[in-house]
Amino acid sequence: MAKQNIDWSNIGFGYMKTGERFVSNYKDGKWDDGILTEDATVTISECAGVLQYAQTVFEGLKAYTTSTGKIVVFRPDLNASRLQDSCKRLEMPTYPVDKFIEAIKKVVKANEDFVPPYGTGATLYIRPYIFGTNPVIGVKPADEYQFRVFTTPVGPYFKGGAKPITIKVSDFDRAAPHGTGHIKAGLNYAMSLHAIVTAHEEGFDENMYLDAATRTKVEETGGANFLFITKDGKVVTPKSNSILPSITRRSLVYVAEHYLGLEVEEREVFFDEVKDFAECGLCGTAAVISPVGKIYDHGNEICFPSGMEEMGPVTKKLYDTLTGIQMGTIEAPEGWIVEI
Numbered sequence: 130m131a132k133q134n135i136d137w138s139n140i141g142f143g144y145m146k147t148g149e150r151f152v153s154n155y156k157d158g159k160w161d162d163g164i165l166t167e168d169a170t171v172t173i174s175e176c177a178g179v180l181q182y183a184q185t186v187f188e189g190l191k192a193y194t195t196s197t198g199k200i201v202v203f204r205p206d207l208n209a210s211r212l213q214d215s216c217k218r219l220e221m222p223t224y225p226v227d228k229f230i231e232a233i234k235k236v237v238k239a240n241e242d243f244v245p246p247y248g249t250g251a252t253l254y255i256r257p258y259i260f261g262t263n264p265v266i267g268v269k270p271a272d273e274y275q276f277r278v279f280t281t282p283v284g285p286y287f288k289g290g291a292k293p294i295t296i297k298v299s300d301f302d303r304a305a306p307h308g309t310g311h312i313k314a315g316l317n318y319a320m321s322l323h324a325i326v327t328a329h330e331e332g333f334d335e336n337m338y339l340d341a342a343t344r345t346k347v348e349e350t351g352g353a354n355f356l357f358i359t360k361d362g363k364v365v366t367p368k369s370n371s372i373l374p375s376i377t378r379r380s381l382v383y384v385a386e387h388y389l390g391l392e393v394e395e396r397e398v399f400f401d402e403v404k405d406f407a408e409c410g411l412c413g414t415a416a417v418i419s420p421v422g423k424i425y426d427h428g429n430e431i432c433f434p435s436g437m438e439e440m441g442p443v444t445k446k447l448y449d450t451l452t453g454i455q456m457g458t459i460e461a462p463e464g465w466i467v468e469i
């Protein structure tokens with residue numbers, strides 16, 4: 130299929146309407162078969178559950194072209210099961226894992242001409258989501274839902290190399306103990322908007338959220354998990370019931386242990402120990418790893434030895450190995466790469 134005439138290396142991270150999207154509706158206790166449609170709009174009741182009580186959960190993954198020209202997605206089964214976990218917590222019906230993967234394949238196939246070519250750094254971002262559609266005014270879960278998957282091409286996350294960012298320790302909390310921090314729900318993002326706008330106004334790239342109960346432990350940023358590297362080359366990542374289980378972070382932990390022979394500690398990380406780490410990075414689907422050069426904490430600065438010019442050496446190894454696995458230049462573990 131002929132590719133769209135797009136300047137792939139220079140598109141940003143914004144919504145661009147593509148050809149078709151997948152839509153399935155849930156009614157009378159079951160999902161319908163779903164269809165591909167060119168209709169990019171959603172028509173729902175003014176009183177829909179999603180609009181009144183924010184009953185919506187989502188996922189994010191990417192389709193891209195490998196070095197051998199195949200169009201693939203990375204570990205979509207984990208997105209499918211995480212979406213189910215998110216649904217359960219918000220009293221929403223789950224969408225079957227096999228049908229989820231099928232829907233992803235259908236949508237990517239239908240928008241093949243929007244999948245950026247290998248080497249551009251761009252990808253086709255895939256956004257699956259489920260939301261309550263029928264009128265809800267008394268507080269209760271909706272009875273009807275829509276599962277929708279659209280795609281939009283996005284540019285390379287790092288143009289001209291990954292420059293380390295500066296983040297601040299936020300005065301706001303992201304997630305309560307026993308709350309919803311561990312699920313991928315729009316509600317976690319609505320309440321983070323004021324915090325991120327504030328951080329940007331103050332000149333910071335991101336927020337580091339601490340645990341809401343004691344404000345002594347590192348949680349995550351608004352949309353990425355932390356990885357730290359100790360001075361003796363160990364990988365440390367925070368463990369908490371209120372952080373979102375990032376698929377990128379889980380994959381990097383596997384890569385660290387099984388490809389690079391690094392020791393990994395998944396444990397509570399106290400903010401007090403952060404100053405002693407050698408490297409820091411944020412992990413998520415969009416960037417894989419964004420290196421952090423500096424953390425600002427109420428007048429004190431933590432500057433990592435890796436500096437503000439480039440990724441730390443261990444972070445770089447992790448980044449190169451995982452992106453190599455994704456792009457097909459390094460052999461992937463069984464089941465990680467799903468061909469469209």
Ligand SMILES: *Cc1c(COP(=O)(O)O)cnc(C)c1O
Nearest residue numbers: 352353354373375376377413414
């Ligand atoms: C999506 C998300 C991440 C990153 O998860 P990936 O599966 O790696 O993309 C991290 N934190 C939050 C809060 C998220 O919503």
